[in-house]
Amino acid sequence: MSEAEARPSNFIRQIIDKDLAEGKHTSVHTRFPPEPNGYLHIGHAKSICLNFGIAQDYQGQCNLRFDDTNPEKENIEYVESIKKDVNWLGFQWAGEVCYSSDYFDQLYRYAVELIEKGLAYVEELTPEQIREYRGTLTQPGKESPYRDRSVEENLALFEKMRSGGFQEGEACLRAKIDMASSFIVLRDPVLYRVRFAEHHQTGNQWCIYPMYDFTHCISDALEGITHSLCTLEFQDNRRLYDWVLDNITVPCHPRQYEFSRLNLEYTVMSKRKLNQLVSEQLVSGWDDPRMPTISGLRRRGFTPASIREFCKRIGVTKQDNMIEFGSLESCIRDDLNENAPRAMAVLDPVKIVIENYAADTVEMLDVANHPNQPEMGSRQVAFSREVWIEREDFREEANKKYKRLVLGKEVRLRGAYVIKAERIEKDSAGEITTIYCTYDPDTLGKNPADGRKVKGVIHWVSVSQGVPAEFRLYDRLFSVANPAAEEDFTQVLNPDSLIRKHGFVEASLTEAQPEFGYQFERLGYFCVDNRDSSPESLVFNRTVGLRDTWAKIEAA
Ligand code: ATP
Numbered sequence: 001m002s003e004a005e006a007r008p009s010n011f012i013r014q015i016i017d018k019d020l021a022e023g024k025h026t027s028v029h030t031r032f033p034p035e036p037n038g039y040l041h042i043g044h045a046k047s048i049c050l051n052f053g054i055a056q057d058y059q060g061q062c063n064l065r066f067d068d069t070n071p072e073k074e075n076i077e078y079v080e081s082i083k084k085d086v087n088w089l090g091f092q093w094a095g096e097v098c099y100s101s102d103y104f105d106q107l108y109r110y111a112v113e114l115i116e117k118g119l120a121y122v123e124e125l126t127p128e129q130i131r132e133y134r135g136t137l138t139q140p141g142k143e144s145p146y147r148d149r150s151v152e153e154n155l156a157l158f159e160k161m162r163s164g165g166f167q168e169g170e171a172c173l174r175a176k177i178d179m180a181s182s183f184i185v186l187r188d189p190v191l192y193r194v195r196f197a198e199h200h201q202t203g204n205q206w207c208i209y210p211m212y213d214f215t216h217c218i219s220d221a222l223e224g225i226t227h228s229l230c231t232l233e234f235q236d237n238r239r240l241y242d243w244v245l246d247n248i249t250v251p252c253h254p255r256q257y258e259f260s261r262l263n264l265e266y267t268v269m270s271k272r273k274l275n276q277l278v279s280e281q282l283v284s285g286w287d288d289p290r291m292p293t294i295s296g297l298r299r300r301g302f303t304p305a306s307i308r309e310f311c312k313r314i315g316v317t318k319q320d321n322m323i324e325f326g327s328l329e330s331c332i333r334d335d336l337n338e339n340a341p342r343a344m345a346v347l348d349p350v351k352i353v354i355e356n357y358a359a360d361t362v363e364m365l366d367v368a369n370h371p372n373q374p375e376m377g378s379r380q381v382a383f384s385r386e387v388w389i390e391r392e393d394f395r396e397e398a399n400k401k402y403k404r405l406v407l408g409k410e411v412r413l414r415g416a417y418v419i420k421a422e423r424i425e426k427d428s429a430g431e432i433t434t435i436y437c438t439y440d441p442d443t444l445g446k447n448p449a450d451g452r453k454v455k456g457v458i459h460w461v462s463v464s465q466g467v468p469a470e471f472r473l474y475d476r477l478f479s480v481a482n483p484a485a486e487e488d489f490t491q492v493l494n495p496d497s498l499i500r501k502h503g504f505v506e507a508s509l510t511e512a513q514p515e516f517g518y519q520f521e522r523l524g525y526f527c528v529d530n531r532d533s534s535p536e537s538l539v540f541n542r543t544v545g546l547r548d549t550w551a552k553i554e555a556a
């Protein structure tokens with residue numbers, strides 16, 4: 001496939017192709033405009049891949065612009081996390097990071113321009129009255145008694161707002177458009193409000209802050225954005241976007257195009273809801289591996305490539321949709337199946353004692369890191385008289401379908417020998433404590449000489465050479481597909497979304513780097529937790545299982 005063919009095609013790229021062909025633009029300039037009021041989530045990744053992806057493919061530019069007009073809800077921790085997440089996803093913004101707050105002076109002058117043109121006025125109705133006067137979808141709004149103030153009076157009052165002469169809620173600046181418009185956003189929208197709040201970029205320089213609809217279009221125009229891409233809920237706001245730019249003196253008039261948001265089953269995607277999960281300590285933080293945040297997915301073991309691949313697979317349309325959680329998982333599974341080295345771990349250990357194996361011997365076995373990628377090499381795995389196996393890999397009795405260890409029968413230990421279970425020891429509660437076995441010394445890397453067949457292969461870890469580890473197994477954070485539709489989404493959390501196990505890993509894993517994925521043979525894909533793990537006390541996160549067991553559960 002040529003590079004051009006590998007590019008995704010969607011209605012936005014078609015618009016861009018047409019604009020370039022018609023000479024409307026000679027280059028493409030997009031932007032990703034997060035509000036720094038939370039951490040980025042997988043929905044933002046869709047927007048990031050779209051905006052930065054277009055810039056990459058068209059040799060254009062994409063700005064990272066913080067849409068920072070709500071100082072009370074924003075802070076610098078969010079700014080830093082967003083920069084980090086965008087970079088981690090593999091993208092670099094053009095030039096310096098931009099902030100809407102960089103333009104506060106210019107925005108103020110544009111507001112003055114609107115006032116001078118008789119297109120904006122200082123409102124002194126209370127916020128409740130403003131709401132009342134606005135009307136509804138079926139009823140037109142009512143004009144404010146302050147609507148027809150003179151330009152001079154408005155200029156003086158706006159200056160008074162700026163210099164702290166009004167308390168919050170006492171006055172605001174409104175555009176003078178049309179109180180009867182069928183688009184409620186055009187019913188004299190508020191452009192500026194009074195807020196005595198310290199801003200993370202501008203400190204206490206301002207006590208009036210511009211509203212999103214006024215700020216966004218002007219910021220786009222000042223940055224020379226050609227295509228301003230946002231989600232469908234801003235469709236009506238496009239009228240206001242264009243009205244503002246049509247009525248002030250800006251260098252260019254970018255065009256806004258809307259696409260549908262990403263919704264993912266079994267999770268919530270709004271920052272407000274995610275923030276609530278964090279602040280009510282229903283999760284361990286924004287980067288809890290169960291969160292749909294970029295930092296959570298990263299901590300869980302998702303790779304940037306897998307998230308970009310996911311965004312490519314879901315595409316960009318105007319249709320509202322709900323994506324199955326399994327499609328995100330299959331992207332990381334495909335990546336790790338190909339690229340993750342194999343290793344052995346036992347999550348729920350029971351001890352095997354191989355009675356005919358010398359007690360003081362430790363044998364180093366050479367085991368391939370990947371079954372079909374020889375270039376990934378091999379590693380040394382210690383074998384000894386005592387090994388751990390998975391409790392569920394042994395049964396006292398079983399039919400032929402059970403291809404693991406059964407009392408009196410044989411099984412192969414992966415990369416090592418064939419063993420036979422001879423007898424077991426139980427504690428007073430009836431729980432098996434030890435399985436005594438014998439091994440066939442002539443089966444290392446080859447089948448038994450007498451031709452008998454040993455079908456099952458199980459994984460194991462040496463008792464004396466293995467290392468203890470905690471394993472965190474994650475499941476859906478919510479027990480219903482669309483928690484946002486619930487009256488209280490915190491009531492439908494999945495109580496089993498995190499299960500902790502304590503077992504052992506082969507010693508080579510003490511050198512595992514955080515976030516780097518391994519396939520633990522027969523168990524799934526795991527990575528070292530980037531927060532709670534240390535070489536002395538290993539913690540592994542299960543990124544995803546080996547197969548999509550969820551689809552089967554759903555079907556049943
Ligand atoms: P939230 O509702 O989660 O708070 P937001 O839209 O308020 O999201 P912003 O920080 O304003 O968050 O979003 C930055 C950009 O990311 C916007 O252009 C927005 O349209 C886009 N975006 C946000 N959520 C999604 C999503 N679920 N799918 C696609 N794009 C999204």
Ligand code: MG
Nearest residue numbers: 034035067212
């Ligand atoms: Mg927003």
